[in-house]
Amino acid sequence: MLLTLDLVGIFVFAISGGLVAVRNQLDIVGVVVLAMATGLGGGVIRDVVIGAVPPPAVADWRYLLVPVVAGLVTFRLHPAVGRLEGVIRLFDTFGLGLFCVAGALKAQELGLGPAPAAALGMVTGVGGGIIRDLLAGRIPVIFRHGELYAIPALAGAALAATLAELGVAHAVILAPAAAVTIGWRLLADRRGWRAPVPRLGPPSS
């Protein structure tokens, strides 16, 4: 069940990587590699940092196959995939909620305290997109537009890490913690909430 959810999340993230590659006119290698990096990158960073190597995302062929298929599908059918952007966006929000909570719980299980586990949960959710944007030659979107993406991810991961620290069973934590991330994202989208940007001051250098 969790494996299936995980693979669905990877598939959706990978499609977003493939679409960025297609729109940058990359070739098939670029499309597939960006799909893989976006789908697997966050989890691989987390696992390398906490010493859980080799990461399942590398050692298990199912984790490799899913983003490759997503990349090839995007390569071949990108106009149709592009028209589904609303649906993909929705799935991406669910993937984010799942990844950041699962990432926080995995870090907590391996002995990290709640603050580091929350941070690594957020990294699991947003790391793939950061790598995607670096490989595509652009400043990561999550840093730029004030869109509420990383902050809801951190909130869900922090809730999960805190509950796990208090001894709540992981199976009980997953749904409500992911719901915090997902609900905040959906509400922010609908109501136009934004993260703050620096006030313009007098020129400072």
Added chain:
Amino acid sequence: MLLTLDLVGIFVFAISGGLVAVRNQLDIVGVVVLAMATGLGGGVIRDVVIGAVPPPAVADWRYLLVPVVAGLVTFRLHPAVGRLEGVIRLFDTFGLGLFCVAGALKAQELGLGPAPAAALGMVTGVGGGIIRDLLAGRIPVIFRHGELYAIPALAGAALAATLAELGVAHAVILAPAAAVTIGWRLLADRRGWRAPVPRLGPPSS
């Protein structure tokens, strides 16, 4: 013997990193760091991901010295080095064949299945160039021009991983698997074969 081949591969990769740095008008630090990152980056990523730390590329001073020398030579003699581009390109092809096969075998030895070992073999071969391009502020070339580079690397790595899985001795695998990568690259260059790029469809966003 393998060590020598490995160091020659690192030297040639490092020169390609140094040349990119010189052409971007970087200073001597940039030239040497790009040479090191290009020569050693793929192997270091592979070793960190499979948990073979510290990587020989970091722990063994010979692996550090070779790309530093390559960087300094490129810094000092770049017009001459640049005129040798045809020769360097040929050596680079041989380095690619060697690296992706050796990378796949090392991953397989550490217990990974054939698909992950093949993927990590390809990463060993192409990872340095990707880091080089990111540090030089450009989208990795292997994603852009449809040049057949990563795909032959994956083919050689996949053949090596499959044969190793079947129990064939590593010493027997090296030459034919590397020959697949090298031969495909050379043929593709001569005949102008290209990897596909996305078909332009109707605007998709």
Added chain:
Amino acid sequence: MLLTLDLVGIFVFAISGGLVAVRNQLDIVGVVVLAMATGLGGGVIRDVVIGAVPPPAVADWRYLLVPVVAGLVTFRLHPAVGRLEGVIRLFDTFGLGLFCVAGALKAQELGLGPAPAAALGMVTGVGGGIIRDLLAGRIPVIFRHGELYAIPALAGAALAATLAELGVAHAVILAPAAAVTIGWRLLADRRGWRAPVPRLGPPSS
């Protein structure tokens, strides 16, 4: 004592990351993430490469809190922070000296020889700034302007690694080795010393 010095170094590095983010008009997520990446990135790379995982910079909440605070302070007070650039630059030089020496000693302690330990010490000092620049979409400044930054860092790290190899106590090594890095930087700044850039030759490709 060392912990305090370390946290001060992280704070100052993090401010430089936050200022780059503010000047690139990133939002609060970008400012805080760049602050964290700049303050912690060098140490995390070193620890991952030598297998000291999870890195203290991730596992210890104090290491996470300091750059977050630095990022938020920079976000809120960036005009004032920007006016302090001379002071920040001075602290940054001290942070560099401390980080590259401490990094080299940690690598040496974990069994690396003097050349690898020196290289990893330099990476500890300059790695955060490289990640900062990649995330901000620019070629790392330490590669570009011939400013003497990485070379003094390497010199201090190399001295520390050599003395440690000879059996000198770490407590004795720290101050003189850091002084080499710091003194060289300060002198270079004052006297306008620059690292060499490639001579322009005839067009080479």
